[in-house]
Amino acid sequence: MHEQTMEQLWSTSQLAGGNVAYIEELYEAYLKDPGEVPEEWRNYFDQLPRADESVTVDTPHKPVREQFLLISKNQHRNRPVSQGSVSTEHERKQVQVLQLINAYRGRGHQHAALDPLGLMERQSVPDLDLHFHGLSKADLDTRFQSGSLFIGQDEATLKEIVDALEATYCGTVGSEFMHIVNTAEQRWFQQRLESARSHPKYSKEVKLHLLERLTAAEGLEKYLGSRYPGVKRFGLEGGESLIPLMDELIQRFGSYGAKEIVIGMAHRGRLNTLINTLGKKTSDLFNEFEGKSEYQSHGDVKYHQGFSSNVMTSGGEVHLALAFNPSHLEIVSPVVEGSVRARQDRRGDTVGELVVPISMHGDAAFAGQGVVMETFQLSQTRAYKTGGTIHIVINNQVGFTTSKREDVRSTEYCTDVAKVIEAPILHVNGDDPEAVLFAAQIAADYRREFKKDVVIDLVCYRRRGHNEADEPSGTQPIMYAQIKKQKTTRELYAAKLIADAVISAEGVKDLEEEYRKALDEGRHVVKSLVKEPNKELFVDWTPYLGHEWTADADTSFDLQALQELSNKLLEVPEGFAVQRQVGKILEDRGRMGAGASPINWGYAETMAYATLLKEGYPVRITGQDVGRGTFSHRHAVLHNQKDASRYVPLCHVSENQPAFDLYDSLLSEEAVLAFEYGYSTTTPGGLVVWEAQFGDFANGAQVVFDQFISSGEHKWGRLCGLTMLLPHGYEGQGPEHSSARLERYLQLCAEHNVQICVPSTPAQVYHMLRRQVIRPVRKPLVVMSPKSLLRHKLATSTLEELAEGRFQTVINEIDELETQAVRRVLLCSGKVYYDLLERRRAEEINDIAIVRIEQLYPFPHDDLEEVLAPYTNMEEIFWVQEEPKNMGAWYNSQHYMQRAINNLKPGMTLNYAGRAASASPAAGYMALHLAQLEQYISEALDLQG
Ligand code: AMP
Numbered sequence: 001m002h003e004q005t006m007e008q009l010w011s012t013s014q015l016a017g018g019n020v021a022y023i024e025e026l027y028e029a030y031l032k033d034p035g036e037v038p039e040e041w042r043n044y045f046d047q048l049p050r051a052d053e054s055v056t057v058d059t060p061h062k063p064v065r066e067q068f069l070l071i072s073k074n075q076h077r078n079r080p081v082s083q084g085s086v087s088t089e090h091e092r093k094q095v096q097v098l099q100l101i102n103a104y105r106g107r108g109h110q111h112a113a114l115d116p117l118g119l120m121e122r123q124s125v126p127d128l129d130l131h132f133h134g135l136s137k138a139d140l141d142t143r144f145q146s147g148s149l150f151i152g153q154d155e156a157t158l159k160e161i162v163d164a165l166e167a168t169y170c171g172t173v174g175s176e177f178m179h180i181v182n183t184a185e186q187r188w189f190q191q192r193l194e195s196a197r198s199h200p201k202y203s204k205e206v207k208l209h210l211l212e213r214l215t216a217a218e219g220l221e222k223y224l225g226s227r228y229p230g231v232k233r234f235g236l237e238g239g240e241s242l243i244p245l246m247d248e249l250i251q252r253f254g255s256y257g258a259k260e261i262v263i264g265m266a267h268r269g270r271l272n273t274l275i276n277t278l279g280k281k282t283s284d285l286f287n288e289f290e291g292k293s294e295y296q297s298h299g300d301v302k303y304h305q306g307f308s309s310n311v312m313t314s315g316g317e318v319h320l321a322l323a324f325n326p327s328h329l330e331i332v333s334p335v336v337e338g339s340v341r342a343r344q345d346r347r348g349d350t351v352g353e354l355v356v357p358i359s360m361h362g363d364a365a366f367a368g369q370g371v372v373m374e375t376f377q378l379s380q381t382r383a384y385k386t387g388g389t390i391h392i393v394i395n396n397q398v399g400f401t402t403s404k405r406e407d408v409r410s411t412e413y414c415t416d417v418a419k420v421i422e423a424p425i426l427h428v429n430g431d432d433p434e435a436v437l438f439a440a441q442i443a444a445d446y447r448r449e450f451k452k453d454v455v456i457d458l459v460c461y462r463r464r465g466h467n468e469a470d471e472p473s474g475t476q477p478i479m480y481a482q483i484k485k486q487k488t489t490r491e492l493y494a495a496k497l498i499a500d501a502v503i504s505a506e507g508v509k510d511l512e513e514e515y516r517k518a519l520d521e522g523r524h525v526v527k528s529l530v531k532e533p534n535k536e537l538f539v540d541w542t543p544y545l546g547h548e549w550t551a552d553a554d555t556s557f558d559l560q561a562l563q564e565l566s567n568k569l570l571e572v573p574e575g576f577a578v579q580r581q582v583g584k585i586l587e588d589r590g591r592m593g594a595g596a597s598p599i600n601w602g603y604a605e606t607m608a609y610a611t612l613l614k615e616g617y618p619v620r621i622t623g624q625d626v627g628r629g630t631f632s633h634r635h636a637v638l639h640n641q642k643d644a645s646r647y648v649p650l651c652h653v654s655e656n657q658p659a660f661d662l663y664d665s666l667l668s669e670e671a672v673l674a675f676e677y678g679y680s681t682t683t684p685g686g687l688v689v690w691e692a693q694f695g696d697f698a699n700g701a702q703v704v705f706d707q708f709i710s711s712g713e714h715k716w717g718r719l720c721g722l723t724m725l726l727p728h729g730y731e732g733q734g735p736e737h738s739s740a741r742l743e744r745y746l747q748l749c750a751e752h753n754v755q756i757c758v759p760s761t762p763a764q765v766y767h768m769l770r771r772q773v774i775r776p777v778r779k780p781l782v783v784m785s786p787k788s789l790l791r792h793k794l795a796t797s798t799l800e801e802l803a804e805g806r807f808q809t810v811i812n813e814i815d816e817l818e819t820q821a822v823r824r825v826l827l828c829s830g831k832v833y834y835d836l837l838e839r840r841r842a843e844e845i846n847d848i849a850i851v852r853i854e855q856l857y858p859f860p861h862d863d864l865e866e867v868l869a870p871y872t873n874m875e876e877i878f879w880v881q882e883e884p885k886n887m888g889a890w891y892n893s894q895h896y897m898q899r900a901i902n903n904l905k906p907g908m909t910l911n912y913a914g915r916a917a918s919a920s921p922a923a924g925y926m927a928l929h930l931a932q933l934e935q936y937i938s939e940a941l942d943l944q945g
Contacts, residue, residue, distance in 0.1 A: 093135060164194065202434055282519050367411065415455050553771040618658035618685065690725070
């Protein structure tokens with residue numbers, strides 16, 4: 001066999017058709033004498049699994065057959081073929097016909113006419129050739145059983161069968177579903193596609209509606225292009241079919257009972273979607289173009305703006321929300337999922353029927369960005385599933401200026417990443433609006449039936465450059481030469497409808513003029529828009545607007561009720577076998593609840609959740625291993641040692657309590673944190689917590705902090721009360737996992753955008769978590785949470801401190817030092833406090849006070865001044881930190897502390913005691929770590945020399 005033929009067979013064949021038999025024959029020959037088969041095959045067979053040769057001579061067949069069956073399993077799933085039963089030529093051909101049918105199902109999409117420009121390079125697929133299957137044109141008139149082909153008759157001529165297959169699988173819809181392992185899903189697709197030949201006959205009304213939507217899509221771009229020439233708008237031109245596609249999805253989900261649809265999309269086509277799908281008033285958009293908008297916040301460019309509206313469908317009113325998004329492509333997808341899940345949880349919609357996510361993507365980003373895979377991987381997990389997402393790839397076949405297949409991705413399609421979760425993929429030619437409509441219907445119905453993700457790959461083009469000021473033919477000459485000649489989708493469809501006598505040429509003109517007139521008048525152009533929306537379809541955020549961070553919060557909780565709750569958490573179901581060490585933790589908590597021993601971190605944190613639940617606030621916690629806690633302090637989920645069943649005491653705090661949702665997350669930070677951002681920006685009433693395994697893991701989610709958490713309120717007016725627990729602390733564990741990179745978060749702080757806290761006692765974490773919900777303020781909360789402090793003998797609190805206290809932004813010296821005797825004050829945050837305290841006590845130093853700043857941002861100026869004021873004899877003041885000088889709070893927060901000092905002691909400057917600046921966050925050797933610790937503790941406590 002020639003190398004080329006071999007390569008072609010292996011690279012393109014699904015080992016369907018006659019090949020299994022052929023290869024088996026080869027293998028027989030190989031078994032007799034390996035020298036009889038070509039070298040390439042010999043090498044391949046040499047690698048196959050071997051059975052024990054001493055058993056029977058026939059044994060080697062089995063693994064081989066399994067291997068081939070595995071490769072061609074799609075083939076055999078529908079109709080297992082026994083080669084031994086083939087007795088006549090016709091029967092042999094019958095088998096080949098069935099295999100041909102499956103070849104089309106699996107690979108027909110590779111011959112589909114997907115590219116409106118006709119430039120897409122397609123491989124030839126031998127499996128779709130009659131000869132490959134031992135058939136020829138001479139057989140076209142022979143009648144064969146059509147097997148599982150949904151063709152409306154049991155028998156048909158080969159020609160009829162091939163025509164049906166060509167129409168179904170190689171027309172303007174190319175479907176990929178044979179990679180799905182669930183047979184029911186495969187069959188579902190076969191039935192839906194084959195029975196309609198992937199091109200149902202639509203009524204005149206439907207066709208006119210499609211034309212009207214295309215006219216709107218094209219009309220807006222033309223209008224903006226002539227009114228605001230050269231202004232960036234990332235137009236949809238070339239992908240206008242998106243608008244009828246969206247229209248169909250919304251109407252269809254509405255008719256299935258959806259109440260809310262949340263949409264995520266990047267900038268391309270966004271203005272068109274805002275106007276033609278969500279019904280934004282056109283005059284509002286024009287004002288934005290003309291810079292006349294009122295500033296409510298710092299704002300964002302118009303093609304990042306979100307929008308909300310209600311539209312009417314045959315199933316009732318549906319609320320639409322288009323998520324705000326940054327330029328960072330794809331990151332909005334998990335945000336949308338989180339927002340959808342929050343709405344589903346609010347409605348008790350456990351299957352995802354009432355709220356539907358639609359995520360739009362660009363082809364290059366979909367193939368290129370890792371968060372796409374992470375988001376897919378969320379889709380069926382307990383914590384993050386949303387009943388399936390409709391993904392639409394606006395595939396204009398170019399990413400900015402990169403379009404060469406070899407450069408832009410490694411896979412045939414930009415959608416191949418979706419196969420990671422076996423999502424079906426419908427590639428559709430954007431210049432066939434009816435095919436696009438069909439793809440939308442199939443996608444919506446698949447989600448409804450199977451509650452899983454599905455992808456529509458809208459293959460289109462980009463009529464202009466990356467934006468309207470960009471000239472594309474410098475980098476894509478052939479493509480743009482073709483595009484210049486290309487009629488628009490609307491023109492093509494209008495011509496078709498005129499030819500089919502569905503509409504007259506004047507009718508087409510009328511549609512154009514009607515739309516232009518609506519734009520001239522600045523009107524809404526979505527006919528289904530509900531002018532007086534039903535507000536019950538979405539959450540009222542007004543109670544959370546306009547509060548300062550200083551708003552007071554009473555986080556106390558009646559002592560007796562606290563103890564009752566504490567006891568309740570110790571209850572486990574009859575016969576539930578708690579693991580020994582966990583049992584010990586519960587026993588300890590029993591003693592803490594009884595007031596018999598000091599309270600530790602795990603207890604206080606658990607009681608924060610319990611008391612919030614008791615007061616009616618829902619709580620959601622996700623993150624890596626949050627059930628147990630990375631450092632084994634939480635144990636919120638108990639595991640029965642007998643049968644591995646789980647029991648979550650916090651779900652049984654009281655009857656009618658709100659949800660306590662706690663889930664271990666997949667090992668993702670970016671998608672998971674973005675999801676929780678989406679969740680918390682949709683859930684004002686509850687506590688939403690994300691915990692990183694170690695604080696520095698959050699690095700992988702930096703984009704979420706930068707583009708959403710720290711800036712979302714100021715760019716888009718979207719409040720967010722997300723709490724992030726980032727374990728942080730220098731314990732000699734090396735460069736990784738010591739630092740949560742506090743400096744990064746502090747650097748992002750301005751205009752009271754986030755809160756950064758470093759609680760150092762159990763009572764502090766308790767009140768901090770409670771404050772986060774009880775106060776009407778909704779601000780992201782970044783917490784440097786402890787590791788060794790979870791068990792530190794001094795890091796304890798009392799029941800009374802939980803019952804009566806408050807979160808203290810600054811904690812004054814706790815030992816009874818004589819204030820007037822204090823000549824040096826040490827300011828610090830977090831674990832270093834205990835290092836300082838223990839050493840000062842050991843050295844019996846009485847003139848150095850240690851003050852903890854527990855909230856580094858918004859900086860508690862007044863509280864710090866109040867604490868420092870009595871130290872009137874203070875001569876020196878230090879900031880002490882365990883992080884290197886270029887990290888931690890030193891550079892970002894020193895001027896805040898200095899301001900308080902200036903007010904009390906003009907001229908006194910803040911000194912630094914801590915590690916020297918360092919490229920690496922922490923020392924890798926324990927001895928070096930300890931030496932550094934000794935150095936700065938002695939410096940801070942004035943023990944040197
Ligand atoms: P949505 O359900 O996302 O369309 O939101 C409905 C309305 O609630 C929006 O138009 C906003 O007025 C308000 N809203 C939604 N989310 C937030 C948020 N995170 N912060 C402030 N207001 C919000």
